[in-house]
Amino acid sequence: MGSGNTKIKFPFSPRNSVKDNYRSTQQKDFNEKSTPGNLSLDTNTQEPHSRDEDTGETFYRFAILHAENDIDEAIRIQEMLQNEFCIKPGIIFAEMPSGRHLLENVQDAINGSAWTIILLTENFLSELWCEFQAYACLFNSLTKPHKGNTVIPLRPRNNSLPWDRIPLVLRTLNALQEDSPGFAVQVKKIFQETSYRQQQDAWKNEKEKEDVQELLAW
Numbered sequence: 001m002g003s004g005n006t007k008i009k010f011p012f013s014p015r016n017s018v019k020d021n022y023r024s025t026q027q028k029d030f031n032e033k034s035t036p037g038n039l040s041l042d043t044n045t046q047e048p049h050s051r052d053e054d055t056g057e058t059f060y061r062f063a064i065l066h067a068e069n070d071i072d073e074a075i076r077i078q079e080m081l082q083n084e085f086c087i088k089p090g091i092i093f094a095e096m097p098s099g100r101h102l103l104e105n106v107q108d109a110i111n112g113s114a115w116t117i118i119l120l121t122e123n124f125l126s127e128l129w130c131e132f133q134a135y136a137c138l139f140n141s142l143t144k145p146h147k148g149n150t151v152i153p154l155r156p157r158n159n160s161l162p163w164d165r166i167p168l169v170l171r172t173l174n175a176l177q178e179d180s181p182g183f184a185v186q187v188k189k190i191f192q193e194t195s196y197r198q199q200q201d202a203w204k205n206e207k208e209k210e211d212v213q214e215l216l217a218w
Contacts, residue, residue, distance in 0.1 A: 057112075058089065058112075059112060059113070059114070059199075059200060059203050060089050060090055060091045060112055060113040060114070061081075061087050061088055061089060061090055061113065061114055061115065061191065061196065062081065062087060062090045062091075062113050062114065062115040062116070062117050062152075062191070063090070063091045063092070063093065063109040063110070063112065063113035063115075063116055063117065064077060064078055064090065064091070064092045064093065064117045064119055064154075065093050065106075065109060065116060065117065065118050065119065065130070065133045065134070065137070066092060066093055066094070066119040066121075066130075067119070067121065067123035067124055067126065067127050067130050068123075068127065069123045069126075070119055070121050070123050070124075070159075071092070071094045073119065073121060073156055073158055073159070074092040074093070074094065074119055075092060076156075076158075077117070077119065077154065077156060077178075078090045078091075078092050081187070085184075085187055085188070085191070087187070087191050090113075091109070091112075091113065093105065093106075093109055093133075096108065096109060102129065106132075106133055106136055107136075110136065110137055110140050111140075114150065114191075114195065114196045114199040114200070115150050115151075115152055115190070115191065116137045116150060116151050116152065117152045117153075117154050117176075118133065118134050118137065118151065118152065118153045118154065118170070119154055119156065120153050120154060120155045120156075120160060120161040120166060120170070120175070121155075121156060121158070121159045121160060121161055122159050122160075122161055123159070124161050125161065125165065131167065134151075134153075134167065134169075134170060135169070137151045138151055138169060138170075146198055146199055146202040147199075149195075150195075150199070151173060152173075152175075152176060152190060153166070153170050153173055153175040153176070154175065154176040154178065155175055155176070155177050155178065156178045157178040157179040160177075160178075174186075176190070
């Protein structure tokens with residue numbers, strides 16, 4: 001998703017360095033630097049299986065937003081979706097570029113993927129910015145027509161957040177429950193190729209508009 005200060009690009013980090021690149025300093029950055037003017041999210045959809053030939057940007061099938069202590073669980077879910085259900089490529093928030101403002105990475109995660117998965121574990125409510133991520137996703141899906149029904153709360157089988165503690169606004173969405181007998185059917189029903197293609201087209205259109213604006217700026 002963006003490298004440096006450019007557009008969206010998700011470089012994959014080596015598995016053994018993901019945790020080192022995802023520290024609580026990001027949460028501190030969120031608490032200290034975030035202002036109401038910084039919270040607006042624009043949708044610049046991007047493209048999952050294909051890469052932009054000129055920039056190498058990738059639009060992901062899904063992005064997993066998670067608490068800091070849930071990196072291992074997020075990786076497990078990512079690999080399960082990619083390997084067992086062939087929904088790939090996917091990205092987890094810990095793999096976002098380091099050294100950028102937290103809000104930029106949240107925006108990039110939402111805009112650069114077809115579906116945004118919110119990992120609902122006991123750790124979710126322990127970090128204020130996790131709730132911000134959830135509300136940012138929901139706001140985006142309500143204001144951008146092609147983003148409707150793309151926010152997926154997921155309760156993993158490990159350390160899942162009890163239903164009665166899930167924020168009310170997230171309870172209105174159909175959550176995936178990993179240990180449910182119908183989990184596989186639900187996954188296949190949600191991650192439809194037609195929906196992905198629609199988002200891919202929206203990303204391409206937005207990208208073309210940005211390129212025109214850049215040319216006019218010159």
